[in-house]
Amino acid sequence: MKSWKMIFIVCLLVVSQVLASCAPAATPTEEPAATEAPAEPTVEPSPTTPPEPVDIVLWAQATVTEAGAPPDDWVAYDIIREELNINLTYVIVPTGADGEAKINAAAAANDLPDLFQMVSANNDNRGALLRLVDLGLMAPVGDMMPLMPERVKLHYNDQLALDLVTFYGEQYGLPEPPPIPKREGLVIRKDWLDKLGLDVPTTPEELFAVAEAFTTQDPDGNGKNDTYGFGGFLNGEGLGTRFDFIMGAYGVPGVWNFTGNGDFGLNVRSENYPEALAYFKSLVDAKVIDPDWPTLTRDDFRARWKQGSFGIMWEDFAALTNKSNYEPFDTNFPDAEWIPVAAPTGPDGDTYYGVYTGRGQIFGVSQKAADDGKKEAIARLLEWMATDGYYLLGFGEEGVNFIIDDNGNISTEGLDPVQAYTAPERQPYTQMRNQLIFYNSEQEIVARYPTYETIAGRLMDPMAFLGFFQNEPWVDGRGIQVILPPANAADFNRYYTEGLIQFVLGQKELNDETWAEYLAGLDSLGAADYEAAAQQSLIDAGLLK
Amino acid sequence: MTLKTLPPISRSTEKFSLKNFFHSIWRQRWLYFLMMPTLIYFAIFKYGPLWNAQIAFKDFKPLLGVMGSPWVGFQHFETFVNSFYFTDLLTNTVFFSLAKLILGMPLAIVCAIALHETWFLRYRTFVQTVIYLPHFLSWVIMFGVLLVILSPGNGLLNAIIEQFGGDPIPFLTSPNHFRWVVIFSDIWKETGWSTILYLAALLAISPDLYEAAAVDGATPLQRIWHISIPGIIPVIVLVTLLRMGNILDAGFNQIFVLYSVPVYSVGDIIDTWVYRQGVLQFQFSLATAVGFFKGVIGLVLILISNQIAKRVAQQSLF
Numbered sequence: 001m002k003s004w005k006m007i008f009i010v011c012l013l014v015v016s017q018v019l020a021s022c023a024p025a026a027t028p029t030e031e032p033a034a035t036e037a038p039a040e041p042t043v044e045p046s047p048t049t050p051p052e053p054v055d056i057v058l059w060a061q062a063t064v065t066e067a068g069a070p071p072d073d074w075v076a077y078d079i080i081r082e083e084l085n086i087n088l089t090y091v092i093v094p095t096g097a098d099g100e101a102k103i104n105a106a107a108a109a110n111d112l113p114d115l116f117q118m119v120s121a122n123n124d125n126r127g128a129l130l131r132l133v134d135l136g137l138m139a140p141v142g143d144m145m146p147l148m149p150e151r152v153k154l155h156y157n158d159q160l161a162l163d164l165v166t167f168y169g170e171q172y173g174l175p176e177p178p179p180i181p182k183r184e185g186l187v188i189r190k191d192w193l194d195k196l197g198l199d200v201p202t203t204p205e206e207l208f209a210v211a212e213a214f215t216t217q218d219p220d221g222n223g224k225n226d227t228y229g230f231g232g233f234l235n236g237e238g239l240g241t242r243f244d245f246i247m248g249a250y251g252v253p254g255v256w257n258f259t260g261n262g263d264f265g266l267n268v269r270s271e272n273y274p275e276a277l278a279y280f281k282s283l284v285d286a287k288v289i290d291p292d293w294p295t296l297t298r299d300d301f302r303a304r305w306k307q308g309s310f311g312i313m314w315e316d317f318a319a320l321t322n323k324s325n326y327e328p329f330d331t332n333f334p335d336a337e338w339i340p341v342a343a344p345t346g347p348d349g350d351t352y353y354g355v356y357t358g359r360g361q362i363f364g365v366s367q368k369a370a371d372d373g374k375k376e377a378i379a380r381l382l383e384w385m386a387t388d389g390y391y392l393l394g395f396g397e398e399g400v401n402f403i404i405d406d407n408g409n410i411s412t413e414g415l416d417p418v419q420a421y422t423a424p425e426r427q428p429y430t431q432m433r434n435q436l437i438f439y440n441s442e443q444e445i446v447a448r449y450p451t452y453e454t455i456a457g458r459l460m461d462p463m464a465f466l467g468f469f470q471n472e473p474w475v476d477g478r479g480i481q482v483i484l485p486p487a488n489a490a491d492f493n494r495y496y497t498e499g500l501i502q503f504v505l506g507q508k509e510l511n512d513e514t515w516a517e518y519l520a521g522l523d524s525l526g527a528a529d530y531e532a533a534a535q536q537s538l539i540d541a542g543l544l545k
Numbered sequence: 546m547t548l549k550t551l552p553p554i555s556r557s558t559e560k561f562s563l564k565n566f567f568h569s570i571w572r573q574r575w576l577y578f579l580m581m582p583t584l585i586y587f588a589i590f591k592y593g594p595l596w597n598a599q600i601a602f603k604d605f606k607p608l609l610g611v612m613g614s615p616w617v618g619f620q621h622f623e624t625f626v627n628s629f630y631f632t633d634l635l636t637n638t639v640f641f642s643l644a645k646l647i648l649g650m651p652l653a654i655v656c657a658i659a660l661h662e663t664w665f666l667r668y669r670t671f672v673q674t675v676i677y678l679p680h681f682l683s684w685v686i687m688f689g690v691l692l693v694i695l696s697p698g699n700g701l702l703n704a705i706i707e708q709f710g711g712d713p714i715p716f717l718t719s720p721n722h723f724r725w726v727v728i729f730s731d732i733w734k735e736t737g738w739s740t741i742l743y744l745a746a747l748l749a750i751s752p753d754l755y756e757a758a759a760v761d762g763a764t765p766l767q768r769i770w771h772i773s774i775p776g777i778i779p780v781i782v783l784v785t786l787l788r789m790g791n792i793l794d795a796g797f798n799q800i801f802v803l804y805s806v807p808v809y810s811v812g813d814i815i816d817t818w819v820y821r822q823g824v825l826q827f828q829f830s831l832a833t834a835v836g837f838f839k840g841v842i843g844l845v846l847i848l849i850s851n852q853i854a855k856r857v858a859q860q861s862l863f
Contacts, residue, residue: 101824101825104829108607135607135608136606137607234806294718488628502807507807
């Protein structure tokens with residue numbers, strides 16, 4: 001009998017565990033169930049009883065993905081609760097496809113958070129918003145704008161951005177200012193050039209020659225054949241954006257022809273496109289580009305340049321020059337030096353650095369939150385983030401994590417280095433800064449990208465790199481934001497990208513016949529319709545005449 | 546020598562009555578109680594969601610819910626079957642599934658027999674631990690390990706190839722090699738784990754049979770051939786039948802982590818396509834339809850395989 005009792009107790013425990021695991025995940029605040037009809041108007045609380053706190057769930061990407069979320073005892077949560085009467089639940093969503101899948105899953109369950117950031121595997125945040133709008137899951141936010149005047153002035157002041165999040169006559173998105181524009185660029189190892197007695201390349205041919213020398217002439221002088229000319233990785237459609245300086249030399253940067261030369265459409269329609277591909281293929285054939293480029297992730301790529309694997313690359317100015325990012329490279333190669341390089345000029349005189357899309361983060365409010373009467377509280381929170389909460393969420397507590405010096409600049413002078421807002425330990429506390437807090441003011445930029453001395457005593461000025469990149473010839477591709485993916489996006493994107501990669505890697509021979517076959521295949525997948533729809537969207541948005 | 550087979554399940558010839566049925570349940574109530582957690586798990590996570598599978602035939606709208614979304618018949622099935630890469634996806638999926646089964650299973654059996662035949666207990670424990678370990682690594686970690694080994698730039702294997710005068714091989718981006726990378730990395734990761742099942746089956750064989758065979762002068766190989774292998778045939782049949790039901794599951798996690806654009810032609814499988822077209826494009830009805838399609842194919846294959854196994858090997862699931 002005793003054994004039966006034991007079995008009974010064990011089974012009870014197992015069943016309770018199973019049932020507990022089936023229960024919804026515990027959240028600090030209970031979320032109201034979704035309702036199809038708008039909620040009844042909330043009853044005004046009597047003056048003698050304090051109003052119930054509003055629960056707001058915020059989903060946003062992290063600024064530093066590896067740093068993690070702020071802890072539960074974060075002082076900001078208490079301040080938001082006390083000053084704004086809001087119980088904030090802040091959830092960090094993954095970037096790219098993982099983040100999009102998470103939001104889509106929540107949308108499918110009609111369980112979107114109250115305020116959240118659009119996430120798209122193809123950086124098509126506007127398309128992601130429109131899809132949710134069409135499903136009736138998003139609330140118009142135009143009526144929230146008067147409730148947050150300071151935020152509107154600092155964040156939502158770009159009419160084009162506002163127009164792009166307006167559908168069917170209603171504003172559905174809160175378009176945050178885009179990151180610093182044109183912030184990526186071409187850089188080269190000056191110390192390698194000097195060692196080999198080479199000049200800075202200005203044409204594709206010269207780039208090839210330098211890349212070949214970097215690959216074969218042991219530019220780091222370690223006696224090993226372990227360097228490559230180019231480094232890179234694939235991101236986005238086609239060959240991605242990391243090699244647009246090459247395609248730009250042939251007048252075909254990016255997926256779409258926004259250059260104003262010739263008709264609007266897919267760049268692959270251009271006669272120059274196969275020529276550009278042939279040049280790219282010559283880099284691959286000559287093995288002057290890191291052969292792992294098609295499989296590397298961005299993190300792998302960054303680890304490699306910090307290990308001195310290659311001498312020419314396209315990189316974000318902050319990822320390259322910010323002290324915390326540059327330090328590992330500086331430690332490995334204190335005498336090394338990266339310098340910015342101008343866009344190479346192609347055989348027909350074309351020269352484009354890349355395509356500026358102007359894409360920024362877009363936030364939205366779920367219809368569920370609006371039905372629950374939370375829009376006013378969300379507006380209150382956003383306004384606070386742009387005013388009283390700005391420094392707390394962007395930098396931390398004044399006097400502890402940062403100070404404002406006599407010139408009005410944000411500084412960490414005299415502070416405990418571990419407590420300084422720039423310290424890795426403080427990164428979880430400022431995770432919202434790039435998504436909801438910063439708006440590219442001069443004070444911010446000076447604080448974020450200070451000059452410093454390298455180990456060898458050379459002055460490193462991130463802003464000098466940024467200035468150089470921004471002054472290069474970029475194609476204005478902001479219109480890409482209104483182009484929606486085709487219905488068969490998975491097949492179309494695969495065919496488009498796979499074909500180009502196959503040509504470049506030599507998996508498919510590149511000649512007139514195979515190129516014509518490739519274009520015919522694109523047409524069989526509806527390329528012409530896609531182009532026509534894209535053109536019409538641009539015309540409708542007033543971005544193409 | 547007679548084969549040891551599982552005893553047939555006795556079937557009552559008594560006429561069915563509700564009273565007898567409940568009486569039987571009451572008599573074995575503790576056994577049923579022990580089964581409760583499993584039954585609850587299956588009810589909640591396996592059978593409950595089947596209700597939502599109806600969205601495969603609907604144009605699912607979250608606001609309208611599963612019941613309220615409009616019916617569209619077989620539209621999503623047609624979309625999938627008529628998709629540009631349908632044949633490629635099906636071929637790749639079946640290829641990976643079968644290759645993993647055909648190459649992976651014999652290796653696991655060989656490993657299990659080898660471990661079973663080993664007399665040095667410590668050595669056996671050590672080998673078991675070593676071959677189980679990769680199972681506990683995620684595919685993300687495995688990708689990092691594979692990149693270190695297979696990278697054409699500085700990979701270990703390519704360094705060896707170059708030492709012998711060969712050209713580096715882009716294993717992860719070459720369509721000619723990628724499939725083998727997928728198959729062998731799966732075998733590397735999962736063979737050790739798969740041996741557990743066969744080893745358990747081998748340990749269940751009565752030692753008397755081995756002793757009697759040894760007395761009769763049977764060599765170790767003969768003992769393996771005439772005792773060990775026949776003894777685990779029911780398990781082999783069981784595993785094969787179950788794998789046939791999942792023939793269209795080629796390992797999403799593995800492929801998703803390992804594949805890249807240059808090898809889409811040989812690496813893209815049904816599940817990765819569903820992820821791109823169904824989940825990321827918010828076509829959950831399409832994704833469900835493909836899941837339904839896979840389930841039906843799997844069920845048909847299980848039924849056919851079961852009949853074949855019953856006739857050929859006198860073993861079956863049901």
